[in-house]
Amino acid sequence: MAITKIVAGLYTTDGTTLTQVAETAETTSGLLDAANTRYEEDFVPATVVLNPGQVYYVAVLVDTTVSAGTTQGFVEAANIVSETADEGPPPMYTLASQTSLPATQAISGLTATWDLVPSVTIKATADA
């Protein structure tokens, strides 16, 4: 099987450490097993709370035995000076060589990137 794991997690941050507060069920299909498909998974616990104005990080991990493919995403707007670390936090951090999502992760151990960012969106599934 080409895709051995797809999992997403939700993390809070205190500026130094990311802490996982929710995680989706692991799947082996639904994303990247076909082109141009929509993937949706509920976070567990189902009662995870996201507060307005607070920074969160959505983690996505794909383990495959072949080339992993691409997701739809966003790039930086063109014809402007690229943003750097001095000007604000990066839109994404990466952590290589993983087989599962960590419960906690020091930001200092992550790689900041202003590269192509996956189109990860959070959809409310219940009324607040």
Added chain:
Amino acid sequence: MARTPLADVPLAERIKQAALSGGNAIVVKNAQDATATLYAASTGSTTMTNSQTINNFKFIAGLSGWLEPGTYKITCGGAEAQVFDTGPYDEQLGDGSPSDDRLSVSNACPRFSVPSVSATTTDGTIKFVRIVPDKKITAASVVLYSGTAAS
């Protein structure tokens, strides 16, 4: 389902101006122009008169009353109208949430708003994407879209 206080709804400037110029009452309606039910509290069945006189002091304190989740419209003197949602769902749109296109990296980092189908996925690399919600969410799912398949 939790109700939303009408006081949390920011009033559009045109509504404020219409009310200040004439002191007209504002009637809260749903998008189909049927009079909405305005409750007196966050729970219970006691309702309020769905018509409020607006003055400067009212703007400071906000409008009174509670609404069930849904899409509503504030009208003032029958001339100005403002549509707003009171929950994570836009009932008029059916499936999905009006927050779908907001709780992405673009609302946390506005420069990253140009769509692409080529965000490379690397085996074993976790990508932590920054988001900043603009409303409270008490249960959520994550949505991604594939570009090219793994091969």
